[in-house]
Amino acid sequence: MTSFSLPGFDLAQFVTATLAEDLGVGLPGGGHDVTSESVIPADAEFSGVMDSRDPITVCGLPIAAAFFRALDPAMGIEILVKEGEVVPAGTDLMRLRGNARAMLTAERSALNTVQHLSGIATMAREYVQAMGHSACVLLDTRKTIPGLRHLEKYATRTGGAQNHRMGLWDAAMIKDNHVAVAGGVGEAVKRAKAAGVTRIICEVDRIDQIEPALEAGASHLLLDNMAPATLAEAVKLVAGRVPCEASGGVRLDTIKAIAASGVDYVSVGRLTQSAPAADIGLDFTLL
Secondary structure (H helix, E strand, O other), X not given: OOOOOEOOEOHHHHHHHHHHHHHOOOOOOXXXXXXXXXXXXXXXXXXXXXXXXXXEEOOOHHHHHHHHHXXXXXXXXXXXXXXXXXXXXXXXXXXXXXXHHHHHHHHHHHHHHHHHHHHHHHHHHHHHHHOOOOOOEEEOOOOOOOOOHHHHHHHHHHOOOEOOOOOOOOOEEEOHXXXXXXXXXXXXXXXXXXXXXXXXXXXEOOHHHHHHHHHHOOOEEEEEOOOHHHHHHXXXXXXXXXXXXXXXXXXXXXXXXXXXXXXXXXXXXXXXXXXXXXXXXXXXXXX
């Protein structure tokens, strides 16, 4: 379908399922685009241009192309900008030429995907830039829309962030509820260590929890909802023994001071949780 690929993500399945949802496959009367079939001749052809109405960090164009080619394998598609490219408003992103019905049927699925992913990439870029010249790295979180995690985390990478753990399987993250049941951060970390887990992220929200977590074998500390001065104190106490991550209450206007505290990472849930969609359109011309 296209050369785009992500580990753990099945592009063909995603395209098929998304189009089936829009077409109402399996529902009474569903399975077709009633508007295009009733209004547009079957042999009609369109040319089209997808463009950005906002300044954006571009993300998702190869996926959009896959939607169109799923319905018209012969469609001519020219992607005009690279993934991750920062473009001004008014930039043409993609040119299309092919079956008109196929374009109209795939249009919304393609645009929804590019708008959503470009919105995430654009916000990630804004947060990276707001950190200034710090060596601190921006991380995403697991606050993703169900079914879209691989795409949304691809978008944060495209915007200049790095991925935190992908799911529940690739690292232990000990948070307050785990600590409450285990009876303390030290005991919670010991249990994960005894279970053979090698990557153990431990959340701490007080300075006095740091040493017990480290002594028990935590490999990464998540410093939760701490002010920059407290973060700096925590970083000094850790003294480089493990990476430190600041999390909670991070905003564009606060991230520079948080990054300057000396933490290695800052994680921001809103990158995937609430990034606004980019304004991207698609205009067609009858050939």
